[in-house]
Amino acid sequence: MSAQLAFSSSHPPRPAEDSPSTASHPPPGKPDPTVGVDQHAPRRLSTAATTGAAELSSLTLRLRQALRQFPDFPSPGILFEDIMPIFADPSLHEALVRALEIHVLDTYGESQKPDVIVGLEARGFLFGPSLALRLGAGFVPVRKQGKLPGPTETASYKKEYGEDFFQMQKDGIKPGQRVLIVDDIIATGGSAAAAGSLVKQLGGTLIEYVFILELDFLKGRAKLDAPVYTLLSSQEKAE
Ligand SMILES: O=P(O)(O)OC[C@H]1O[C@H](OP(=O)(O)OP(=O)(O)O)[C@H](O)[C@@H]1O
Ligand SMILES: Nc1ncnc2[nH]cnc12
Numbered sequence: 001m002s003a004q005l006a007f008s009s010s011h012p013p014r015p016a017e018d019s020p021s022t023a024s025h026p027p028p029g030k031p032d033p034t035v036g037v038d039q040h041a042p043r044r045l046s047t048a049a050t051t052g053a054a055e056l057s058s059l060t061l062r063l064r065q066a067l068r069q070f071p072d073f074p075s076p077g078i079l080f081e082d083i084m085p086i087f088a089d090p091s092l093h094e095a096l097v098r099a100l101e102i103h104v105l106d107t108y109g110e111s112q113k114p115d116v117i118v119g120l121e122a123r124g125f126l127f128g129p130s131l132a133l134r135l136g137a138g139f140v141p142v143r144k145q146g147k148l149p150g151p152t153e154t155a156s157y158k159k160e161y162g163e164d165f166f167q168m169q170k171d172g173i174k175p176g177q178r179v180l181i182v183d184d185i186i187a188t189g190g191s192a193a194a195a196g197s198l199v200k201q202l203g204g205t206l207i208e209y210v211f212i213l214e215l216d217f218l219k220g221r222a223k224l225d226a227p228v229y230t231l232l233s234s235q236e237k238a239e
Contacts, residue, residue, distance in 0.1 A: 049106050052102045052105070052106045053106070055098075055102060056099055056102045056103065056106075059095045059096075059098060059099040059102075060099055060231050060232060062092060062095050063086060063092060063095055063096055063099065063212070063231065063232065064232050066085045066086050066089070066092050067081060067082065067083060067085070067086075067213070067232070068081075068082040068085060069081055069082065070082060081185060081213055081215070083123065083126075083184050083185070083212060083213065086212075087126055087127075093127075096127055096212070096231075097127060097130045097131055097134060099231055100127070100131050100182070100210060100231070101131065101134045101135065103210070103229060103231075104131075104135060104180065104210075105135075107208070107229075108207070112178070113135055113136075113137070113178075114135065114137050114178045114179060114180040114207060114208075115137055115138065115177040115178045115179070116132075116137055116138045116139070116140050116172075116173055116177050116178070116179045116180070116204065117129075117131055117132040117135070117137050117138070117139050117140070117179075117180050117181075117182055118139075118140050118141070118142055118168075118172075118173075118179055118180070118181045118182070118195060118199060118204075119139060119140075119141055119142065119181075119182050119183070120141075120142045120166070120181070120182070120183040120191055120192070120195050121141060121142060121143045121144050121147070121166075123183065123184035123185070124141075124142070124181075124182050124183040124184065125141060126184070127182065127184075127212075128141075128182045131182060137180075140168065140169075140172040140173060141168075141172075142166050142167070142168050142181075142194075142195045142198060143166070143167055143168075144164060144165065144166065144167070145164070145165035145166070145167055146167075147167070148167050148168070148169050149169075150169055150170070150171075151169070151170040151171075152167040152168060152169055152170060153167065153168055153170055153198050153201045153202060154166070154167050154198075155167075155194035155195075155197050155198050155201075156194065157190040157191055157193065157194035158188065158190045164191075166191070166194045166195060166198060167198075168195075168198045168199075168202060170202065172202060173199060173202040173203065173204040174203070175202075175203030175204075176203065176204075176205060177203075177204050177205065178204075178205050178207050179199050179204040179205060179206050179207065180207055180208050180209075180210060181195050181196060181199065181206065181208070181209045181210070181226075182209075182210045182211070183195075183209075183211055184211065184212050184213065185211060185212065185213045185214070185215065186209070186211045186213075186214050186215065186218075186220040186221065186228070186230065187215045187218050187220055188218050188220050188223070189218070189219075189220025189221060189222065189223035189224055190220075190223065192209055192211075192220065192223070192224055193223040193224055196209070196224060196225065196226060206226045207226065207227070208226060208227045208228070208229060209221075209224055209226055209227070209228045209229070210229050210230075211228070211229070211230045211231070212230070212231050212232060213230060213231070213232045214228075214230040214232070
């Protein structure tokens with residue numbers, strides 16, 4: 001039942017760069033790293049990316065140790081993963097936001113990073129806004145039905161222990177904006193899939209889902225049609 005540390009991602013690492021570049025202005029003599037990348041070619045990580053990977057590894061070890069599990073909450077048979085100790089400790093809170101920042105910058109670089117972080121109610125609100133601020137992105141909430149004023153889009157979903165409706169404000173995302181969805185946990189994937197469909201209904205380009213923790217045995221990522229990254233994976237199926 002113990003949590004396993006993993007950097008779980010469907011992304012290949014970002015191509016090597018010796019100096020920063022953008023899609024329109026790659027460094028002189030270098031191929032544009034965002035165009036025509038051979039996904040299967042072996043890659044050399046830059047010094048910065050290697051340093052980032054080492055820092056990420058040490059941060060996630062600390063984060064994993066902070067998690068607590070509560071059997072039979074909120075209903076019998078559910079092993080509840082409690083992430084709140086991370087937020088009770090400022091140094092772990094900082095470690096979480098820094099780990100996610102490293103992941104996004106190592107994956108997308110400055111030039112391709114998201115315009116908008118979308119966070120899911122309620123636990124996606126705990127770190128989505130801080131991550132957005134670090135990345136210079138906007139933060140837009142996905143809320144449970146009936147909480148947001150003005151015109152909204154609605155999507156229904158089923159989760160590990162119930163059914164619900166999510167909403168976003170129609171003007172929350174401008175067509176073509178690059179969107180990254182964050183939440184604390186992916187279990188069945190129902191919540192995240194509904195959030196992804198809302199982002200697309202609003203015209204956003206969904207670049208990635210990012211979670212702190214993944215309940216691997218529920219195979220929630222199979223419901224998602226964008227890349228998925230989780231800092232930690234955990235919970236083998238309960239006996
Ligand atoms: O992958 P899924 O099966 O959809 O489950 C994951 C979702 O369940 C939890 O939220 P919950 O709906 O319990 O609400 P809360 O964040 O308001 O506590 C969790 O924070 C995720 O949002
Ligand atoms: N097992 C679990 N622990 C914490 N949050 C959850 N959300 C859905 N399943 C969960």
